[in-house]
Amino acid sequence: MPILSRNYASSKWCLVELTKMVTMASKSDSTKEILPIYLHVNSDDIKLKTPLYHDAFVQHERNFGADQVKVWRDALMEVEEIKRWSLKTYIGYGKLIKEIVQEVLIKLNARYKNVTEHLVEDHVQIDAIMKLLEVDYSGVRFVGVHGIGGIGKTTLAKVIYNKLYSRFDRYSFLENVQEISRRSDGIIYLQKQLLSSILHSTCSNSIFVRDNDQGIGMIKKALCDKKILIVLDDVEKKEQLKKLVGKSDWFENGSRVIITTRNMSVLTDRTERLEVDAVPNRHEGILTYEVKEMRFSQALQLFCRHSFRRDFPTEDYNILSRQIILILGSCLWLSRVLLLRSLINIGDDNKFSMHDQVRDLGRHIVYEENCRFPGKRSGASEEIEAPSRAIMVKVMVVAIPSLMKNYRDYGV
Known part of the structure; x- marks a missing residue:
């Protein structure tokens, strides 16, 4: 300027x-x-x-x-x-x-991806993914970022995309790949969005794609001579990868592809172990990174930003804030186990459902601790140093639906 x-x-x-x-x-x-x-x-x-x-x-x-x-x-x-x-x-x-x-x-x-106002960056995880991407390396790299729903994969991808896109000739961030792919024209729609970004077209509707195969051919032609950064967010099936980014030999050297998914099997068949490939400077597989849950200090900082509009609790609420994080952290660990066991479920629309046995267990524990007035069970008091099982179950049953949605929106 x-x-x-x-x-x-x-x-x-x-x-x-x-x-x-x-x-x-x-x-x-x-x-x-x-x-x-x-x-x-x-x-x-x-x-x-x-x-x-x-x-x-x-x-x-x-x-x-x-x-x-x-x-x-x-x-x-x-x-x-x-x-x-x-x-x-x-x-x-x-x-x-x-x-x-x-x-x-x-x-x-037009290029920058919006992230939450109260973002707490996890520099350890960001640096780990950046190391896998190794932007200064001249070859092509695919990096898969996987983990349970709501753990912060999309936010991590947005943060990294915002840091890197200016170093590439072209860039594209395709969101909600799983959801869009379920439409009858979903893959074609995504192919047109990708082509629009690569070709700098102002409107994807101006790009005509007859079918998936034509779209693949057009994408291969558009990718071959430019250093490109592509993020595919929330991929569910390998077919989506094949029809959008194919193989590394589609790309010009220096290009990077980031894939976020809950489904590890999307990445496993092609997990790269950094052996020498037949084609110099190219990697046919996908390097993978599993997103970790937030550390206690980060969770406390995120809680304080929402509750107190600052990075640390006020003196009056210091102990209580830390107890809340301990309780919610325990519940998140428990919820992950229950998710893996299919005893609870959080759908794409953030609708929360649980197995009848989990519901009955929570009701029984709360009733057991105050059988006369179970509805007046007060929960934690200042003297409690560790969460009781009743509090944990109550938070899990009552708070996890909104908690997991916020975790998905804000956690990195």
Whole structure:
């Protein structure tokens, strides 16, 4: 974003930087843009039709030679053809700054994936996945991120995508692959979304895909000559991978594919052990990472951000906050066991259901601890140092549906 002021052309370093901007933008295949601002100058000044910039270039030619000055002049002429903001068309700086900020945010948000306001980044897990991706490695890498529903796979993928997308020629984040694939035209719809991102099309509906096979051919052709970052979120079946990202030989070297899934079998057949492949610099398999549950300190920080709008509990609620995290943490561990045993279920719509035996067990334990007035059972008190089984079951039965939804939305 060069700010072309009245003294801009007199600075050698400004012209050097401008030339670099033009060179980078021209080589970026439309992924980088120059957004110039005219500050007390007009188009004639930039075109060297007035003494303001013209005299500065005459002096530069004496100092640095005609060939170097021609490079700077050509860069300046390219920038002059770009749509710009000019202070002269605004009353004061306020409205101009507001409009520039809005334009930049629109351009950034077209690529940036929104994450929760109260995000607590798990740098250990982020670094572990980044190490598997090894972006500086010249070959192609597929990385599968797996774990139970709600543990934070999607949020992790979004955080990593936001950190990396600017280092690639093209990028695409396909969300809800499982849900969309269930539609009659689901795979074709996803293929069109992927092609739209890769080809920088403003509308996926403008891309015609007759059937899955044609879509595969179009994707292979689009992927082969660009360094690309693709995220496929919530993949359920291997067929979805085959029809969207196929094999590593579809891709240009340096490309990366991130897959999130609850279903480990999607990844296992092709799990890569880093042996030497037949094709140099390519990996035919998928490197895998299992997402871990939040550590106590992170869970406490997340709880405090929601409850107190700060990263740590107030003094009055310090002990109680830690007890709550211990209880909920125990319940999350228990809920994971029950999920694996199919005794409870959390559907894609966050609808919570449980086996009758789990429901009856919770009711029995609560009744056993206060048989006369089970409905008035108060739960934890300040003197309790560890969660009782009644509290654990009550939290599991009453709180886990909303807890798991929030965990899915906020946990990393």
